[in-house]
Amino acid sequence: MISRRNFCRNSLLLAGGLAIPLAALELFDPGRLEAEKIDGKKVRWVFLVDTQKCVGCGLCVKECKIENEIPYDANVTRTWVERYIVTKDGKTHIDSPKGARDGFESSSVDIGHGKFEEIRAGEIDKAFFVPKLCNQCDNPPCVQVCPVGATYQTEDGVVLVDRKWCIGCGYCIMGCPYGVRFFHPVHHVAEKCNFCYHRITKGMQTGCIDACAFGARRIGNIRDPEDPVTRIIMTERVNVLKEEYGTKPQVFYLGFTKEVR
Amino acid sequence: MKSHVWRPLYVVLLVIALVLVAREILVPADFGVGSRGYMYGWHRPSNVQEWKQVSVKYRTAQYCKNCHRDKYDEIVKSPHAAINCENCHGPALGHPDDPRSLTIDRSRALCARCHFRLEYPTSGRGKIRGINPATHHPELDCVTCHWPHDPRKEGRT
């Protein structure tokens, strides 16, 4: 008959003995160590837009068109700037003439059909500019709906389009809630902002960031906790567009208000 | 299978075989599932390199600085410090080899992008001093009186 003391001692030894191999697995799991090492080196591009700083000059749109060979006169663009004017009567006026390729040349709001709505300065409660570009979502709905695998996401988070494989069905364009995609007027395949992939992979900034003299646009690596953009995203009040769609967009906005579409 | 009812099935199998053969011939060998899985990573990996090889057109002020140090220093000390050379001078591309010289955009429309006065107090735009291009000397280029590299100085001096 085992004594009470021996029983307790043996139980503890058994439990402790079992715990050690399990703990050893945790401590010395080579798979996880490898993953952490790789994780540390990985890049995931994120973008930061400061709508307080944007002045609506449209130089970003111009540079983007030239850098990425989108025909200048074509009414499509990889990035654009929207103007929001909220007047005292509670109405919100929004426009983006030619995507702000030539800036905003009129204080009147473009409402389509060649018509303009005049806004008097004294009527304005708030007015601001919101640059837009592809959000390079973590759950990109455009990639999900491509029937042939012509659009895809790279390891560093950028969504690219394979110009030689795209069949031009337009499903990805319909699938994007942000209206970022379009048909390239020359190549006749789907096209969109790709964070100037040819520049960022060489250590340069995107074209629109270089063009912006006001610091409204910034790019960073969310996997690097020391990155200044990452620090802002983590510590300041940022928001994203259309969060309710579950796309997990990676372009973050400062100074975002409820009027922004 | 002796019965003739299986004949159409043989035709079907032939069609499937043809599709598989076509797949072997027409699909690039590296096409497959990438690091993001089947849903987000079904693609042709060699396309990534194709995108990386797109030519760079705008080289940034750091490139211009190498030869045009004096202009760079002047701008960097002025209120126009943050404006990139290529915003007004166009993309550097292969300059100085090709193009030999860059055009200077002296149009009113360029300056008006920022300096068309818009009374937007809640935006950075409201802080930029500006004019109404329709009424402020519409017959002249801005650079007649204003020096873009340092707007504190007089133009065309």
Added chain:
Amino acid sequence: MVHGEAWTLKEFFVYPNEYIYWTIQIVMYPFMTGLVAGAFVLSSLYHVFGVKQLKEIARFSLVFSFALLPVAMLPLMLHLQQPQRGIEVMLTPHFTSAIAAFGIVFTTYGMIVASELWFVYRRHFVESALALRAIAQRSPGQQLAHLLFSALTLGAMDIGEDALEADERAVKKLAGAGIPVACFLHGYAGFIFGSVKANALWMTPLMPVIFICSAVVSGIALCILTYIVTMEIRKLLARWRKQNYPELPSPDELKSAETQVVAMTARYLLMFMGAAITLELLDLVFRGYTAVKSWDILRNVIYERDFVNIFVIQYGLGNLLPFIIFLMPRLTIRRAVAGTMLVLLGVFMMRWNVVIGGQAFSSSFSGFMHYTLPIWPHSMETFKEGFFGAAMVGLVPFFLFWVLNKVMPVFKETH
């Protein structure tokens, strides 16, 4: 002009890259595949469920379903910006996309219909091949026909009682297997729209079911209509030819479109119409009741901008009026023609209101886009995605049906 700019008019705030990209060909595609699925289901009602009165129309609708099948590809080929790459859907399908299902479903369905047709017409192929073989000196036309019919027999020349019975059993099995595939053919088209969360009008789980029901409706309506028209044309032709060939059956001997058959088929038409309209109204009521973020702009599109298209043409002319026509007692052939034509109009408008209506508002929910169908083409683009491109798609099935009828005649008396 970028793609879409020629026929899109923007009002208020629309994102710069937004245009109406999916236009008339994307309206035609579900319309044509709907006819395919519906025609097949009708033919299966005889083969599987043994509804004897539908025997006449069953053979007819099976051939018509096959004539419609290649035409279903046509709007897609005309719409794609890179049509020569269309085969990639079969080569590297990305099955997370509903469109990728197209390759598999379309081919499966095509093979089922082709196989079923083979079994139905095998006896005719064998008899024709043997008759042509018997001719000593064949003309080039006869030589070609001989080759064609011999190939079509697939070497199965036995037309004894047992062999034909085996054919019948095979047809029954294929017709049964084909019904879910036909539903899938059209259900996936509804899924293409219903799963797009970016589009506030399209996003609803009801979409695949609505599409299937209205597809069956359109298929049945087209079969009734074409059956009536074909019967009447045969009598007309007989009257003309009787003058030259007195040995042909007289117009009186040729049967008219039987009112019995039409009335019976119309009953199934009404059942599916009821289902389709119930689901559509359910969707509308739910949207208004829950009034989510997109409701303001959708209300404007549905009840103001597209009011005539939706309530007057689709629901009024395309649903309510045919309901009344078919429910009134003593259905006449003439009323059936009017009724089926209105039903087809209603189904077409349903596709139009979904596809075009879904692009009538911007994703910004702050602007509208107006679509003007290009009528007179002034470029390849405005032809392919314009009125004449659509008309081509609408007319080709009838031409194909005429060609197919030469090889697989739908009426016993082959003249």
